Amino acid sequence: MTRTLPLEQTQFRARAVLLGERLDLRGWDTLEMLATTPLTLAVRGGGVAVLFRFGAIVFFGVAAQDEAVFLDALRQRVANPHAKPETEALDVRVAPGAKEGVVDGVVSLDSITAERLQVIADVLAKSLVLALYEARVADTFDGIEPLARQLERKGRIPGKADQLLRHIGATLLVDHTMVGRVAVAEKPELLWDNPALEGLYIRLEDEFELRERQEALERKLGVISRTAETLVELIQSRHALRVEWYIVALIVLEVLLSLYQMFLR
8 A cells, every 4th residue: 555655855854763662553544554564654744654563663854843743642652662762863865867875874765655765764763773772782791791700800709690680681682672573684574575675775774784783782692691691500509509508517417416315315
C-alpha cells in the first residue's frame, strides 16, 4: 500500500528518535498510512514519520512543533520509555538523475518515494539502537574493570554473585535486542521487493558503520560475559570452600564432644 507523500521539499532533514524499548503499532487509522513494513505515516502539518516496533521513529521534513505533537500522541504506546531519548539527524537532498548515496554527510536521492525514506529510516533507527547499547556496554565495562583489577592485585574479589549476574543479564539483553528485535545485521524486508534500492542501503550502512559497530559491540559483550562468568565461578568456589571448612569444623567439634563424653564415663 503506497500513497502520495506529503513531502514536496527538495531538501529536508531526517531526524530519528529512540523513545523506549517497544512501540505499539496496532490500531492506526488507515487514512494516515502511506506504507507498511515498516509503518509509514503522514504527519499532520506536513512530513512523514516511519515507526519501528523496537521504539524508534524517524521524521522526514517535519517541523519541530508538529513533531512534538506527534510524539505526545504516541506517549501511551511506548513501553519502558527512555528518560533521555537518543536522537540522530541527517540532511536529505532530492535531485533528479543524482547518484544516490551519501556525500559530505548529506543523502542524495533521485526521487522521493516511501521505499527510499524507509531505507534511510531503517539505517538511522539501527544506528540509534547501537548508540544506546554502546553507551550501556561502556558503563558495564567501567563496572567490571575494577573487579578484574582487584582480582589481579589481591587474588580475591569483593562483592556478591548477584551483582555479577546482573552484568551477565544486561549483556544477554543487549544481545537479544540487537539480534532478535532490531536485527541490526539484517537487511530490511522491503529490499526483497525493491532490489534497486539495495545500493542505497549499502552506502548508508557503510556511512554509519553499522556492521563494524555491531561487531565491536559483540566483542565487548563477549568479554563482559566471560569476565562476569569467571568472577561468579570464583565467588561460588570461595563459598564452597567456606562451606567445606564449616563441615570440617563441625566434624572436629563432634569428635571432641565424643571424646569428652568418653572421658566423663
